[in-house]
Amino acid sequence: MLGENGAGKTTTIGILTGMLTPSSGWAMVAGYDVTTDLPNVQRRIGVCPQFDVLWDTLTVEEHLLFYARLKGIPPLHERAHVTNLLQQVGLLNVRTRLAGNLSGGMKRRLSVAVALVGNSRIVFLDEPTTGLDPASRRQLWDIILAARRDRAVLLTTHSMEEAEILCTRIGILAKGVLCCLGTQQHLKNTYGEGFRLQINFDVRNEERAREFILKTFDSATMLATFKGTEEYQLDKETQVHRVFAVMEKFATRHGIVDWSITQIGLLDVFQKIVAASHFLDPREEDIFTTV
Secondary structure: OEEOOOOOHHHHHHHHHOOOOOOOOOOEEOOEEOOOOHHHHHOOEEEEOOOOOOOOOOEHHHHHHHHHHHOOOOHHHHHHHHHHHHHHHOOHHHOOOEHHHOOHHHHHHHHHHHHHOOOOOEEEEEOOOOOOOHHHHHHHHHHHHHHHHHOEEEEEOOOHHHHHHHOOOEEEEEOOEEEEEEOHHHHHHHHOOOEEEEEEEOHHHHHHHHHHHHHHOOOOEEEEEEOOEEEEEEOOOOOHHHHHHHHHHHOHHHOEEEEEEEEOOHHHHHHHHHHHHOOOOOOOOOOOOOO
16 A cells, blocks of 8 residues: 555554544454454454564563464464464574564564564554665565465555566555556556657767657657756657667667667656646545556
């Protein structure tokens, strides 16, 4: 789930997990209604909140043992279950360390491990990598990718890169409304504005290169220009194979030394949908078509 601050991501997770009481409506989680059968919901889910909820005076292992007992792991199997989780999240070598002495990255990994305790069928991760350094973030991504193989994972994030790497389907929230839901490619095809063509040239050939692009591609619209570089938007009807053929054959003749073409990214889709939502009443139904 993607969305601006205040869009309702954390509130949605709070309602689906029973931390918040819905004012109206209903939701089914793991086959149970959160408004009438919350205990059955909570036995089948795991939650990693936006901020770590850990006890500084308990060790890493003690945290997982505590939650394993809450989740009903049989006493004969709890040690093996906890050891397996510690291996999964890379904390086996610090199992006896107090949580208060862990680094920020280790605390987030422990919070994710808590969410995985009891082989939870559905795991909610609320911005699990916020504030982490690149190395710790990459480690946590690997853990989440491995964890999603045999369970459903609902993750919120502000990172487009994270969403593209981890998520098979993406929903965008705005003003408490789920505006769209689909695969990355489907969202790009449905809401994207086409392609971006970037060219690099010697500054002496600026006019020549620009004239070539604008005359060759009717839909080309200049988005940005820097010294020796220009970026154009091409519409979604553009035939990419034609762009490649033309640029490979004629680009150097018109002073272009390098070029690239990319599809409009997830960030552009997100910005377009959020910008559109600013002009709409959140009480209206069917603001966008869900895909």
